[in-house]
Amino acid sequence: MTQFRAALVQTTASRSVEANIAAVEALVREAAAAGAQYVQTPENTNIMEHNGDRLFAALTEEAADPTLARLRAVAAELGIWLHVGSLAIKVAEAKAANRAFVIAPDGSVAARYDKIHLFDVDLVGGESYRESNRIRPGAESVTVDLPWGRLGLAICYDLRFPQLFRALAREAGADILSVPAAFTQQTGEAHWHVLLRARAIENGAWVFAAAQSGLHENGRSTYGHSLIVDPWGRIVAEAADGPGIAIADIDLGLVAEARGRIPALRHDRPFAAAPALPVELKAAP
Numbered sequence: 001m002t003q004f005r006a007a008l009v010q011t012t013a014s015r016s017v018e019a020n021i022a023a024v025e026a027l028v029r030e031a032a033a034a035g036a037q038y039v040q041t042p043e044n045t046n047i048m049e050h051n052g053d054r055l056f057a058a059l060t061e062e063a064a065d066p067t068l069a070r071l072r073a074v075a076a077e078l079g080i081w082l083h084v085g086s087l088a089i090k091v092a093e094a095k096a097a098n099r100a101f102v103i104a105p106d107g108s109v110a111a112r113y114d115k116i117h118l119f120d121v122d123l124v125g126g127e128s129y130r131e132s133n134r135i136r137p138g139a140e141s142v143t144v145d146l147p148w149g150r151l152g153l154a155i156c157y158d159l160r161f162p163q164l165f166r167a168l169a170r171e172a173g174a175d176i177l178s179v180p181a182a183f184t185q186q187t188g189e190a191h192w193h194v195l196l197r198a199r200a201i202e203n204g205a206w207v208f209a210a211a212q213s214g215l216h217e218n219g220r221s222t223y224g225h226s227l228i229v230d231p232w233g234r235i236v237a238e239a240a241d242g243p244g245i246a247i248a249d250i251d252l253g254l255v256a257e258a259r260g261r262i263p264a265l266r267h268d269r270p271f272a273a274a275p276a277l278p279v280e281l282k283a284a285p
């Protein structure tokens with residue numbers, strides 16, 4: 001069995017965990033009612049908050065996290081695989097993990113992944129991000145077996161590090177690469193579609209990317225355009241602006257077909273890296 005129906009849930013998360021749970025639960029139910037057997041939610045499903053004090057006041061440790069508890073119950077009730085793109089989970093006094101969860105249809109947590117690459121970036125126009133101020137990065141890639149094939153986990157800014165996706169597809173055997181995100185409006189317009197399609201094409205893998213979309217209570221604007229891309233790089237589902245779902249029928253047979261046509265994973269070869277540049281050159285602007 002290599003065919004199933006997948007849905008992406010797109011939300012505009014606020015600073016209120018309660019409101020975010022209600023909004024995402026309604027869309028997960030809508031996706032399941034439309035026949036989805038796997039549903040993915042975006043990065044920061046529980047809260048969009050970059051102010052550290054406010055964030056930590058709203059967070060709990062994993063065992064007490066209300067969003068995870070609620071979504072585990074929803075997954076079990078609906079009998080679906082529910083991939084929570086990420087939750088901010090308290091892991092120390094003033095640090096959180098940006099952690100994805102894959103919940104099995106019995107409500108158990110089948111996999112966890114902590115975002116590895118943190119978004120410490122200054123955009124043009126003064127928009128500035130320092131995710132590492134509040135998030136502790138992960139250090140391990142993760143895959144999990146769904147009934148239909150193997151899912152590789154990533155989150156948002158990880159999308160810009162193709163070696164992670166190569167490792168998931170080649171070393172770890174992922175058929176599907178996931179990139180739940182809260183991409184900025186500015187970088188999303190420029191890079192979102194092309195990077196997601198590139199990860200699908202270069203690895204011959206499905207790419208599922210549920211995204212935050214719209215103007216959030218914390219003042220940030222996210223790009224949305226939740227996307228399902230097939231292993232040949234074709235966009236097969238895309239969400240409209242704002243809250244909603246994108247849904248598609250997935251055939252994992254297309255993975256072998258794409259890799260048969262372009263066997264890039266088999267053609268990967270080790271090579272000696274070019275010598276490092278002199279320090280002065282490397283540091284030049």
Ligand SMILES: O=C(O)CNC(=O)[C@H](CS)NC(=O)CCC(=O)C(=O)O
Binds near residue numbers: 182
């Ligand atoms: O800041 C917020 O409140 C919401 N955003 C997030 O939580 C995360 C970390 S700051 N966003 C990204 O990783 C954007 C990556 C991105 O946009 C790119 O790679 O271009």
